[in-house]
Structure formats: structure tokens, C-alpha cells
Amino acid sequence: MTTPTRNPRPRKPSRPKGQGQWALGHREPLNKNEQVKKDDDGLNVRARVENIYAHAGFDAIDPADLRGRLRWWGLYTQRKPGIDGGKTALLEPEDLDDRYFMLRIRIDGGQLSVRQLRVVAALAKEYGRDLADVTDRQNVQLHWIRIEDVPDIWKRLEEVGLHTQEACGDCPRVILGSPVAGVSADEVLDATGIIDEITARYVGDKAYSNLPRKFKSAISWLPDIPYECNDISFLGAVHPEHGPGYDLWVGGGLSTNPMLAQRLGTWISPAEVANVWAGVVGIFRDYGYRRLRTRARLKYLLKDWGVEKFRDILQDDYLGYKLADLDAPPLPDKLVDHVGAHRQADGKYYLGTALVAGRLTGTHLDRLADIAQKYGSDRIRTTPMQKLLLLDVPEERVEEAKADLRELGLHADPSPWRRSTMACTGIEFCKLAIVNTKDRAAELVAELEKRVPELDVPISVHVNGCPNACARTQTADIGLKGQLVTVDGKQAEGFQVHLGGGHGLDAGLGRKLRAHKVAATDLADYVEKVTRRYLDQRNEGETFAHWATRADEEDLK
Structure with missing residues (x-):
């Protein structure tokens, strides 16, 4: 005797899970x-x-x-x-x-x-x-x-x-x-x-x-x-x-x-x-x-x-x-960081200065206030690139003011490395971080200023302690995302590398190299190597981001 075939009861289509959107009536907390x-x-x-x-x-x-x-x-x-x-x-x-x-x-x-x-x-x-x-x-x-x-x-x-x-x-x-x-x-x-x-x-x-x-x-x-x-x-x-x-x-x-x-x-x-x-x-x-x-x-x-x-x-x-x-207006070539001495609309100057990875002390800030008062300024500015600006400097005192700021570690004529390196808080204080960022960034700048002093264009290096990208790693020329790597069979601090990110005309999230990680102790060696390859292979006027986009993957490792 054969078992009769049962017709299954038609199922109602499943309703998608609510996403907690208030406007749709989902007011009860879901986490x-x-x-x-x-x-x-x-x-x-x-x-x-x-x-x-x-x-x-x-x-x-x-x-x-x-x-x-x-x-x-x-x-x-x-x-x-x-x-x-x-x-x-x-x-x-x-x-x-x-x-x-x-x-x-x-x-x-x-x-x-x-x-x-x-x-x-x-x-x-x-x-x-x-x-x-x-x-x-x-x-x-x-x-x-x-x-x-x-x-x-x-x-x-x-x-x-x-x-x-x-x-x-x-x-x-x-x-x-x-x-x-x-x-x-x-x-x-x-x-x-x-x-x-x-x-x-x-x-x-x-x-x-x-x-x-x-x-x-x-x-x-x-x-x-x-x-x-x-x-x-x-x-x-x-x-x-x-x-x-x-x-x-x-x-x-x-x-x-x-x-x-x-x-x-x-x-x-x-x-x-x-x-x-x-x-x-x-x-x-x-x-x-x-x-x-x-x-x-x-x-x-x-x-x-x-x-x-x-x-x-x-x-x-x-x-x-x-x-x-509004039709799309022209895009900027890149973001402006305001580093250097620039004439204001009123004829005075503002001085944009680079500090390493945003790290300062209260003593530094107090001294900066002294310098501002010395040159008749009551306006100091912070920037989204971790820079500090002093406004309203008389033209005839620009060089004197730059020298005073330099003694404080604030450079209005910085190397490209000092100018374009940023870092998030890192493991020193952040509970989400995996690696040290501030010290790594400072060490990297010091090493690269000695190793590649001939660099003639800024290459942005953004150092982040975890995947959350507080230092905007994906839009940097060289973005370094902190993670653990294996060195001699042991866990050590390291970074995943993103290359060729940017804003404006070069807007993009960078090129993430497959399975490419760099130990923190090898970071200066790696950045020096990839920079020299860029300097050797670039076309006239070619930016690092454009080169990194077209370069062979082996040249980026």
C-alpha cells in the first residue's frame, strides 16, 4: 500500500526582520x-x-x-x-x-x-x-x-x-x-x-x-x-x-x-x-x-x-x-592642509604647522599661546589633518614666527613625511586598539626623514590602531591598519596595508593588498621600499595614488 502524497500547507512569505526604524513603528530596543x-x-x-x-x-x-x-x-x-x-x-x-x-x-x-x-x-x-x-x-x-x-x-x-x-x-x-x-x-x-x-x-x-x-x-x-x-x-x-x-x-x-x-x-x-x-x-x-x-x-x-x-x-x-x-561642480585635486605661510585676505599671514601625529603637551599649548600673543594674534586653529595654525601674523614677522614655532616642534616648512603623517589614539589609551600608533608614527617620520630626504611630494601615511579607521586609513596614500602578525612564531604588532586612497579627483578607498601584512618593526623598511619604487617608476606629474593604482602588485609589497 502506497502512502498517499500530502499536499503541504502553503507557507506565508516570511516578513523581513525589523531594523528598529522609528518611523516604521519599531520603537522597542533591539540591542x-x-x-x-x-x-x-x-x-x-x-x-x-x-x-x-x-x-x-x-x-x-x-x-x-x-x-x-x-x-x-x-x-x-x-x-x-x-x-x-x-x-x-x-x-x-x-x-x-x-x-x-x-x-x-x-x-x-x-x-x-x-x-x-x-x-x-x-x-x-x-x-x-x-x-x-x-x-x-x-x-x-x-x-x-x-x-x-x-x-x-x-x-x-x-x-x-x-x-x-x-x-x-x-x-x-x-x-x-x-x-x-x-x-x-x-x-x-x-x-x-x-x-x-x-x-x-x-x-x-x-x-x-x-x-x-x-x-x-x-x-x-x-x-x-x-x-x-x-x-x-x-x-x-x-x-x-x-x-x-x-x-x-x-x-x-x-x-x-x-x-x-x-x-x-x-x-x-x-x-x-x-x-x-x-x-x-x-x-x-x-x-x-x-x-x-x-x-x-x-x-x-x-x-x-x-x-x-x-x-x-x-x-x-x-x-x-x-x-x-546643481550639476556636479569641479572636484578639487586634493584636500588642502594649509601647511606653510599663506597670505590672508587682509594682507597678514597665517602659518600652518605640522606636528607629528597630533601629539602635544599642555606645556606646548601654553607656549603656543605665548607665541600667538607675541605676534599680536588671538586666533589659533586646529585642522582635520592634525595640524595647528597661527593666524594674523604681520608679513614682516613671518620668518621670526616660523622660527619660534619650530623651536616648539611646530614646523611651517616640514618635510613631506612630517607634513602628511597622521595617527589615531592607539593602544596607549584606546580600548579598541590592537597596536601602538603614536610612537610608531613618530618613529616612522624620524626614520623616513633620514632615509628618503629627497622625497619631493607629500605622501600621506595614516596609522590606525584597529579596523575602525579613525585616522582615515582607506583614503591615505599609504594606510596602515593595525593588526597582529606572526614573527618568528610569535604574535607581534603589525599592519595591513592600503595603498592609493584619496579625495577629490583621486577619491577612492585604496588598494588592499592580498595577504600582505607588515610587522611594526619592519614598517620603515617597507615604506622606504615602496616609496623608492614610486620615485623610480612614476611618470611626470604622476601622484602616488595614481601610481599605486596601476603598479604591479609585486612592486607594492
Whole structure:
């Protein structure tokens, strides 16, 4: 007897998993981070710091505040000393936490006065073991901060117009701006007032303080910001009918799944920038993916929607009007780093100086304030390339000022190596890092200045301690991503190599060499070798990025 055939019951098509998008009704937290934010807004943690933690000490800090909400006020726990990179991904957060904090001072547009600089210097010396790092987000980052000292630090910063609010966390972070805004002879529009408007209206506003992930912004007339790497960027552009305004770029971000921002094809007038900025942040807040943090950046939403849908929703649901179309304006050859002596629009000069990998001390900053006062300047600028600028130097005193800065380790006529090397925080303080970055970068610069002094064009070298690309490894000529390698049968610090990344006309994420890793101890040898091959093989006027794109893979190893 045969068994009768059973007709299976037709299955309903499976519904795709919700991504935690608020606009679609998915309000219940889908991971621990979202639960922490729902339980209490990160901005509220300041009161607990001032009223509880600063008095009761580190052990009194609620774990959800310690590894979550404190970031909304610029505080991260440092990495406990002595933990090697091989344990970074193996240990629990509480095993990596030191009892000290990194503190980011938010400097929107990179603008500092002498008075502000002196306060930052004093805080670094008094509370941060005299260490002060200039980041590639135009912040200054202090280390070794105790929770007991944070209220006094906040008070003294705010007395001079600085703060740490939303310097970290799932919120709108510091807004990058041109370090020569308002003084450059090449500038048509000064975005300083726009940056001030956005920070005054929206930073600290709880309507925008709970985003799916961090949100990075940049606004400048000049191509001196890494506009393709931000969630939103406004880059100067002239409309044939409406005149000077801004070209809107959205959805950039690097890390483990890098994507460059895309143009929305719109012209934004200066008066519209703040509202358009808020509209894009609103889309991210309402439609951004909150299920997996690895897919929570705005770039993933833009990739899934496409530019046309993103623009339509921005116009129809968040602005209520159509934006003017803008054909793609000419792209810059490269980003401007402002290193050197340059004439300002008023006839004075600004001096752009290179320091190695952003590493400074509070004592250095105090001395820089002295130099600024000596030459009648009250304006110092940080840059997205980890540089420092001194503005308003009289023409007849430029060489004297350059000499004073050089004695401080700030070079206005640096070697190409010193000029173009950047590094993230690294294993010294960062809990995500695998390798040392600051020391490696300093050693690399010193070695290459001796070994390849004939280099006649800048080759950017970006050193990162982990895959997160805080030092923008994928858009460097030579990007070095920290990882462990095997040397003589033992684990050691090393780097995966990216070659030929860039911005503007050379925009791209670089060429990742298959199975190519370099031990940290061999780093200078490798960079020297690949540089000499470039110098030997380049065509006239050919950049390193163009050469690296066409070179045989064996010549890049």
C-alpha cells in the first residue's frame, strides 16, 4: 500500500526582520545600546557626574553610564595599561577599563582664542599629566582624567566658551570647518556663522540626542575637510543662477565597511544649511537602522534607498519644499592642509604647522599661546589633518614666527613625511586598539626623514590602531591598519596595508593588498621600499595614488 502524497500547507512569505526604524513603528530596543538610550537620555548623565560620581568616585558610576552615557559629555574610559593587543577582542569591557578617562574637548570649526588655548593647556597640565592630543576631528583630547575632576574641567571650559557636550556618543558630534574660515583669500563664503547656528540650535537638543549611531558633519567653502568621509558635508559651490552656496554630500563613513559620501545633486543657500542639516539628521534618527550597530550608520540607509529616494524624503517630509538642482561642480585635486605661510585676505599671514601625529603637551599649548600673543594674534586653529595654525601674523614677522614655532616642534616648512603623517589614539589609551600608533608614527617620520630626504611630494601615511579607521586609513596614500602578525612564531604588532586612497579627483578607498601584512618593526623598511619604487617608476606629474593604482602588485609589497 502506497502512502498517499500530502499536499503541504502553503507557507506565508516570511516578513523581513525589523531594523528598529522609528518611523516604521519599531520603537522597542533591539540591542543593549538602544536599551540604555531608551532608559535615559545620555545628556542627563551630567547631573549624576556633578551630584554623585564626582563625590563618591569611580566605583559609584553605574555601568550603563560608564560605558554608555558618559560619552554624551565627551568621556571614554581609557584602556588599562599593560593589556596587549591580542586581548582586545577577548576581554570584557570591565577588564579593559582603566579608572581614568579620555576627555574630548569639542572645538567646532577648529577655532580657538588665546584665552581658550590657555585654559585647555592648564587643564592638561593640572589634570591630564601634561598630555594633549590634537585629533583629526579638530578636537583636543585629554587623558588621565579622574571623574572627581570633571565638574571643575567643565566649569573652566564653559567659562571661556568651550565644552564637551556631545563630543562622543550616538549624537551629532563636532562639526568640521575650515581652519581659515573668514581669513582665506580663496574663500567666497565664511561658514563660521552657519556652524555657530547649528551648534546653538541643535547640540544638546534632546530631539537629536538619540541617533542610531554617531553623526559626523563638515561645512566649508574650501576643500580642506574630508567631505567624502562624513555623514553630511556642505562644500562650497557656485550655482549658475543663484550664486555661491553649498554642494550637499551625504552618507560617507569608513571603518570596516567603508563608503564615500554621495552628492544629492542639490544647491543649498547659506540660509538653508541649518535646516537641511537638521532634516538629514532627522531622517537618520527616524529611519536609521537600530537593530545591528554594525549597520547603524547613515551610509547603510543611503545605500539601500539610493540618492533619489533620500532626496525626495528630505524635501517632501522634512523640508516641505524642493531644493535647487546643481550639476556636479569641479572636484578639487586634493584636500588642502594649509601647511606653510599663506597670505590672508587682509594682507597678514597665517602659518600652518605640522606636528607629528597630533601629539602635544599642555606645556606646548601654553607656549603656543605665548607665541600667538607675541605676534599680536588671538586666533589659533586646529585642522582635520592634525595640524595647528597661527593666524594674523604681520608679513614682516613671518620668518621670526616660523622660527619660534619650530623651536616648539611646530614646523611651517616640514618635510613631506612630517607634513602628511597622521595617527589615531592607539593602544596607549584606546580600548579598541590592537597596536601602538603614536610612537610608531613618530618613529616612522624620524626614520623616513633620514632615509628618503629627497622625497619631493607629500605622501600621506595614516596609522590606525584597529579596523575602525579613525585616522582615515582607506583614503591615505599609504594606510596602515593595525593588526597582529606572526614573527618568528610569535604574535607581534603589525599592519595591513592600503595603498592609493584619496579625495577629490583621486577619491577612492585604496588598494588592499592580498595577504600582505607588515610587522611594526619592519614598517620603515617597507615604506622606504615602496616609496623608492614610486620615485623610480612614476611618470611626470604622476601622484602616488595614481601610481599605486596601476603598479604591479609585486612592486607594492
